[in-house]
Amino acid sequence: MRKRRAIVIMFALNVFFFYGWPHSASPVSTIEDCSCVAPTGSSSVSVSCQEGCIVFCASNDCYAECSGSYKFLGNEITFELRNGTYPQLVTELARLSGRSLAFSPTKPTTTFNVGFKRALLWDALESLSDRGRLHVAGQDFERFRSLRKLLLSNDRISFGVRNTPVNTFVNDMAGLTGLRLRITAGKPTATVNMQLEDVTFDEILLKASDQTGAKIEEQRVP
Secondary structure, three states: OHHHHHHHHHHHHHHHHHHOOOOOOOOOOOOEEEEEEOOOOOOEEEEEEOOOEEEEEOOOOEEEEEOOOOHHHHOEEEEEEEEEOHHHHHHHHHHHHOOOEEEEEOOOOOOEEEEEEEEEHHHHHHHHHOOEEEEEOOEEHHHHHHHHHHHHOOOOEEEEEEEEEHHHHHHHHHHHHOOOEEEEEOOOOOEEEEEEEEEOHHHHHHHHHHHHOOEEEEOOOO
């Protein structure tokens, strides 16, 4: 009887160590949905993201991304390329941006010298786009240029942002516009949730500031 009991206990221990401690249920990520419709009704867009989303709709076009996706455009870069080729330049810019790049140059066999010192990544991508067809993370770079032009022109658009820390929101807006936007007061982690119609870029910043209590200012370049 004792021998049988010992066998049963050993079997139970083996099962315990094989399966380990019971695992607690892993937290479920919240999916955020953003959508908007162009003022003319000619186009619409929607996107689902795990950590916030952002959408813009102008009169004839719409744009959607997960929050934080535009910040890289405002990153500073420094590098130099001597007797370089376009494949070398694209490889370096892809490394610095952390994004996949695809480029079809107008003059493929061109060699050149190029250097950037504390320049914005946007400027390098724009320079490349002027010399051919550039896609960034699968998107035509011309769409980024169109969105920048739209925001800086202060045209009225439809706009939405969900569950996004205000510092992430400001970094996205700075990357898109090239403006040196900074949070100078308030809580940078306060969450932005807005769905706005017929607003300008300046009004978007003002409403985000009012909602979160964060003071958003443009710092001039010395």
